[in-house]
Amino acid sequence: MISVKDLSFSYGSKRVLNNITMELKGGNIYGLLGENGVGKTTLLTLLCGLKKPQTGVIETDGRHPFDRQPSLLAEQFYLPDEVSGLHIKAIDFGKEQGALWPSFDLNKYLTILLEFEVDSLQRMDSMSTGQLKKTWIAFALACNARYYFMDEPTNGLDIPSKAQFRKAIMKYTCEDSAIVISTHQVRDLEEIIDPIIILDKEQVLMNASLETITQKLFFDYGSTIKADALYLEHTPSGAIQVYPNTTGEESKVNLEALFNAVHSHKDIVKALFQ
Amino acid sequence: MKSEVFNGKRFFTYFKYDLMQTLRIHVKAAILIGFAGVIFYVLGIGFNALASTISSGHGVWQAPGFAGRLVVFFIASVALELYQIRTYGYITNRKKGSAWLMIPASAFEKWVSMILMTLIVIPVSFIVVYTATDCILSLVDPTYGEMLISNAVHAFEKIQDQLVLANEEYTTTWSLGFMIVPYLVGFCCNFLYFLCCGVTFKRYKLLYAFLVLFGISILGSSISAWLGIQGYIDIDDLAEAEQFIRYTIKMVTIYAGIFAVLLAGGIFYRIKTLKH
Numbered sequence: 314m315i316s317v318k319d320l321s322f323s324y325g326s327k328r329v330l331n332n333i334t335m336e337l338k339g340g341n342i343y344g345l346l347g348e349n350g351v352g353k354t355t356l357l358t359l360l361c362g363l364k365k366p367q368t369g370v371i372e373t374d375g376r377h378p379f380d381r382q383p384s385l386l387a388e389q390f391y392l393p394d395e396v397s398g399l400h401i402k403a404i405d406f407g408k409e410q411g412a413l414w415p416s417f418d419l420n421k422y423l424t425i426l427l428e429f430e431v432d433s434l435q436r437m438d439s440m441s442t443g444q445l446k447k448t449w450i451a452f453a454l455a456c457n458a459r460y461y462f463m464d465e466p467t468n469g470l471d472i473p474s475k476a477q478f479r480k481a482i483m484k485y486t487c488e489d490s491a492i493v494i495s496t497h498q499v500r501d502l503e504e505i506i507d508p509i510i511i512l513d514k515e516q517v518l519m520n521a522s523l524e525t526i527t528q529k530l531f532f533d534y535g536s537t538i539k540a541d542a543l544y545l546e547h548t549p550s551g552a553i554q555v556y557p558n559t560t561g562e563e564s565k566v567n568l569e570a571l572f573n574a575v576h577s578h579k580d581i582v583k584a585l586f587q
Numbered sequence: 588m589k590s591e592v593f594n595g596k597r598f599f600t601y602f603k604y605d606l607m608q609t610l611r612i613h614v615k616a617a618i619l620i621g622f623a624g625v626i627f628y629v630l631g632i633g634f635n636a637l638a639s640t641i642s643s644g645h646g647v648w649q650a651p652g653f654a655g656r657l658v659v660f661f662i663a664s665v666a667l668e669l670y671q672i673r674t675y676g677y678i679t680n681r682k683k684g685s686a687w688l689m690i691p692a693s694a695f696e697k698w699v700s701m702i703l704m705t706l707i708v709i710p711v712s713f714i715v716v717y718t719a720t721d722c723i724l725s726l727v728d729p730t731y732g733e734m735l736i737s738n739a740v741h742a743f744e745k746i747q748d749q750l751v752l753a754n755e756e757y758t759t760t761w762s763l764g765f766m767i768v769p770y771l772v773g774f775c776c777n778f779l780y781f782l783c784c785g786v787t788f789k790r791y792k793l794l795y796a797f798l799v800l801f802g803i804s805i806l807g808s809s810i811s812a813w814l815g816i817q818g819y820i821d822i823d824d825l826a827e828a829e830q831f832i833r834y835t836i837k838m839v840t841i842y843a844g845i846f847a848v849l850l851a852g853g854i855f856y857r858i859k860t861l862k863h
Contacts, residue, residue, distance in 0.1 A: 361689065362689075363688060363689070364863070365860075381688065381693075381694065383589070383693050383696075386690065386692075387691035393682060393686075395682050397686065401611070413600060413604055413690050413691055414691060
């Protein structure tokens with residue numbers, strides 16, 4: 314389990330995260346959402362130990378990520394937004410780099426590459442952005458880590474690849490893995506992420522499971538406009554409205570509508586989920 | 588339970604990985620620099636043939652002289668030292684550096700491997716290639732003369748003989764070992780300095796490396812001058828050339844040794860605290 318307590322972080326005088334407290338448990342795929350510049354990447358890099366918390370504490374199973382202890386590094390994988398293409402074939406990359414992760418499974422890596430339609434004999438520096446990203450994703454999943462931190466993993470992927478990514482995440486991650494995926498492209502990952510963490514300037518606006526979200530908010534896809542809607546968006550087939558769930562009726566969460574509702578009524582939503 | 592600081596198996600796995608990366612990129616570069624002697628030889632032969640053809644109408648096959656070869660070796664060595672800025676410079680790059688920091692090995696293991704690559708693997712590759720090509724050329728071309736190292740030893744002996752002739756009081760023979768130790772310490776110091784700059788500065792690594800070097804030189808000269816003015820360095824006691832040279836070499840070696848240890852410590856600290 315990852316425990317974050319009173320975490321703050323600034324770049325010079327610009328505060329990005331302020332007194333953030335939350336827990337990330339195994340067996341979940343967390344969707345980390347937020348506008349540009351609110352600190353999603355910063356939070357991910359703090360969680361994996363690439364940055365040191367200025368105040369507050371992060372503990373992953375009782376260990377501090379910034380200590381970068383090999384035992385913890387072996388249990389986690391950070392996939393940045395931009396990955397580098399090495400002057401090496403994908404298969405050799407798996408063999409060489411994979412040896413460093415004790416739980417790495419080369420066969421799994423090659424299987425995922427095959428499913429991603431990436432040629433394992435192709436040199437990584439001659440791959441397209443999407444192919445390169447898929448190679449790194451395949452590598453990450455083959456590491457059999459307990460903690461994954463993925464920054465915009467679907468960036469650069471074409472439409473079929475996004476579906477392949479969703480499938481691979483569901484199929485190839487351990488049941489007790491905690492996966493944190495930061496993304497702007499909520500539609501790409503709508504079907505797999507749960508719980509949802511919405512970051513705003515310096516604070517966490519929401520950290521809740523889809524079940525809790527549907528208990529507190531109702532997503533109405535009908536055409537009757539409600540006056541108390543927190544968010545309203547007209548669509549070709551009618552409208553999407555989000556409003557407080559007063560009846561306990563279940564609805565299907567639309568992440569984009571949720572994100573916009575949370576942003577336009579921060580205080581109301583925060584109070585609802587406290 | 589495995590140690591979080593050093594574990595033999597984990598270190599060996601990481602070292603093997605690091606060695607593969609080094610062989611793939613940096614050893615290739617070191618080998619290329621190691622061919623500087625051959626390139627100079629080919630150019631020298633061409634130049635001599637051309638010059639003799641122009642002056643006398645007859646092309647003469649003549650290899651470049653010892654002095655030129657020594658200068659080329661010196662330039663190649665400096666190029667290899669400067670290259671250390673590149674070997675691990677990528678760790679300050681957000682993309683590559685993040686991936687490197689997340690490799691499951693301790694900072695100490697990464698540091699040991701880095702030092703071994705920088706001080707042994709890369710220089711040895713260079714020396715082996717340089718010496719091997721030098722040896723081959725000395726065997727196949729009679730105009731080439733002796734190998735660089737034999738030439739250097741003979742030159743060193745000649746200088747000693749000249750010193751004895753010039754100064755009757757100069758009787759001590761300097762052992763080659765006495766000269767090699769400062770050379771090795773200096774070599775370690777230079778390599779570690781450029782490695783340290785490579786892993787410390789995020790941009791303009793070479794420029795900053797030279798600026799810092801310039802600053803250190805000014806500081807060193809100022810301190811020496813101040814010590815001299817204050818009378819801490821008793822010039823009268825160092826009047827004899829041999830004694831002065833011995834003293835200077837000893838002191839420079841000691842300071843370079845201390846500096847090398849500090850640089851190695853600085854590199855470790857940088858790895859331990861590097862953030863992305």
